[in-house]
Amino acid sequence: MNLDDQLREMVRPYRDGTTKDNSKQAIMKKVKKESIRNRWIYRLVLVSTCAIAILLFASFFASTSIQQDVTATPFGNINEHTKIEKVIILENKNPQRQLNLRSIFYPFKESITTSEVFDDVIPILLSARERAIPWDGTFEEEVIEDIHFTFSNGEELYLKQSFEGEVSEHVNFLYDPNANMKYALSNEEWRTITALTDEIHSQHQFTRWTFIWKFLLVIIIIGISIVINKKEQKKFKIEPKKKQSSIVNILLTLVSVYIINKIINYFGTIHFGVGILILISVFIIEELISYRRTKQPIHWKFLSLNLFIALIFLILLTYF
Amino acid sequence: MTFNFEKEYEAHSDRIYQYIYFLVGHTETAEDLTQETFIKAMQYSTSFRQEASTFTWLMKIARNLTYDYFRRKRLIQFLPFRKEYDNRETVFTPEKWLENHEESKRLYEALHQLKLDYREAIVLRKIEGFSIKESVEILGWKEAKVKNCTERGMKALKQILLKGGEEHES
Numbered sequence: 001m002n003l004d005d006q007l008r009e010m011v012r013p014y015r016d017g018t019t020k021d022n023s024k025q026a027i028m029k030k031v032k033k034e035s036i037r038n039r040w041i042y043r044l045v046l047v048s049t050c051a052i053a054i055l056l057f058a059s060f061f062a063s064t065s066i067q068q069d070v071t072a073t074p075f076g077n078i079n080e081h082t083k084i085e086k087v088i089i090l091e092n093k094n095p096q097r098q099l100n101l102r103s104i105f106y107p108f109k110e111s112i113t114t115s116e117v118f119d120d121v122i123p124i125l126l127s128a129r130e131r132a133i134p135w136d137g138t139f140e141e142e143v144i145e146d147i148h149f150t151f152s153n154g155e156e157l158y159l160k161q162s163f164e165g166e167v168s169e170h171v172n173f174l175y176d177p178n179a180n181m182k183y184a185l186s187n188e189e190w191r192t193i194t195a196l197t198d199e200i201h202s203q204h205q206f207t208r209w210t211f212i213w214k215f216l217l218v219i220i221i222i223g224i225s226i227v228i229n230k231k232e233q234k235k236f237k238i239e240p241k242k243k244q245s246s247i248v249n250i251l252l253t254l255v256s257v258y259i260i261n262k263i264i265n266y267f268g269t270i271h272f273g274v275g276i277l278i279l280i281s282v283f284i285i286e287e288l289i290s291y292r293r294t295k296q297p298i299h300w301k302f303l304s305l306n307l308f309i310a311l312i313f314l315i316l317l318t319y320f
Numbered sequence: 321m322t323f324n325f326e327k328e329y330e331a332h333s334d335r336i337y338q339y340i341y342f343l344v345g346h347t348e349t350a351e352d353l354t355q356e357t358f359i360k361a362m363q364y365s366t367s368f369r370q371e372a373s374t375f376t377w378l379m380k381i382a383r384n385l386t387y388d389y390f391r392r393k394r395l396i397q398f399l400p401f402r403k404e405y406d407n408r409e410t411v412f413t414p415e416k417w418l419e420n421h422e423e424s425k426r427l428y429e430a431l432h433q434l435k436l437d438y439r440e441a442i443v444l445r446k447i448e449g450f451s452i453k454e455s456v457e458i459l460g461w462k463e464a465k466v467k468n469c470t471e472r473g474m475k476a477l478k479q480i481l482l483k484g485g486e487e488h489e490s
Contacts, residue, residue: 007446011424
């Protein structure tokens with residue numbers, strides 16, 4: 001008998017009926033256990049996502065509402081001895097909207113706690129208290145600057161700064177949206193306010209070190225994402241996932257950009273919580289589309305892991 | 321696709337078990353990996369697009385799980401404590417049912433001295449009788465590699481058997 005025949009005729013291991021039955025029972029037991037576990041993971045992910053969504057929405061509403069008693073007196077309850085402790089500024093693309101600049105959810109706000117200009121601002125605010133005129137709440141400009149002051153006497157003041165009139169002869173104003181009063185700044189006063197905002201902007205400039213740190217961060221996160229993706233592909237290599245068609249990708253990107261732009265214009269600025277909500281929605285929609293196309297199960301554990309990494313990445317990139 | 325576990329298990333579990341046994345050479349491990357194969361098949365039955373037969377698909381899962389098993393084993397062998405306790409499957413130990421089949425015993429021993437690639441190719445092509453196309457599907461290799469590994473594997477197997485025979489005679 002040649003080797004080919006010998007191999008074909010080799011004695012094979014035999015399993016008796018009991019072994020096979022026990023094995024079958026064990027498989028069914030394991031699958032049942034696994035499916036219960038997966039259901040719980042799915043529920044946990046769903047509940048956590050909903051909880052995060054509710055928290056972020058709640059944070060958004062809390063962070064946009066300004067307590068009325070904060071500015072009971074127009075242009076602040078202050079006197080000549082009051083000192084400024086902190087100033088926060090933020091560009092607002094929806095001037096009508098009152099933003100709580102103390103909220104941590106506005107990543108683009110900028111602040112300063114010491115400045116030589118602070119002492120020059122107090123007389124402007126005192127002057128505004130005396131000479132402010134009623135204001136109907138409208139703005140001529142589409143993008144304005146919101147300013148939040150914290151004073152040594154514990155008072156806080158939320159103002160908006162913009163201008164009215166033709167470009168050649170426009171007048172700069174400070175607006176108190178809670179008191180519905182506005183104050184026309186003289187050229188000298190306007191220069192003081194501009195010096196203050198310029199100083200804040202200059203302190204938050206993108207330095208070389210910030211660039212290197214953010215660049216390194218992007219590289220590290222991309223590396224981690226690639227490793228996790230590869231692990232995911234290896235784990236589910238039985239049937240590799242079909243790639244999303246480029247048309248669907250382009251459409252999704254365009255829709256996301258449009259929605260983000262609309263949301264920024266509606267909220268006035270980028271709100272971190274809303275950003276996260278969009279991110280979660282995009283991830284889930286992409287998976288659902290992929291599921292409809294390929295009929296492959298959604299790997300919720302990896303989806304939540306990817307979301308978690310993206311979240312950490314956004315937090316690090318935004319706040320550090 | 322709805323995966324009929326009862327039907328598929330009855331139809332293919334023995335051959336899957338035997339295929340895994342040929343690769344790992346240990347009954348308990350082969351049984352565990354067979355169970356694992358059917359569990360994975362049930363979990364991912366929706367991703368099976370019936371481009372291949374259910375049996376080929378199951379064999380592919382079994383092969384991947386066996387590979388993962390070998391990979392894990394290689395990793396574990398680096399750990400000093402585990403090393404001395406985990407040697408039982410690195411050398412083929414004939415089971416009781418092989419005692420009265422001297423020729424098959426020699427073949428099992430020789431097979432387990434082969435490189436894993438050669439062993440896989442021989443098991444699929446020569447023992448299980450799969451076609452080249454089916455072997456390509458199961459192994460995820462190119463046709464040329466399947467042919468090469470089968471050919472070289474057979475040569476190596478013959479040499480091992482020849483050497484074993486000479487030692488036996490002397």
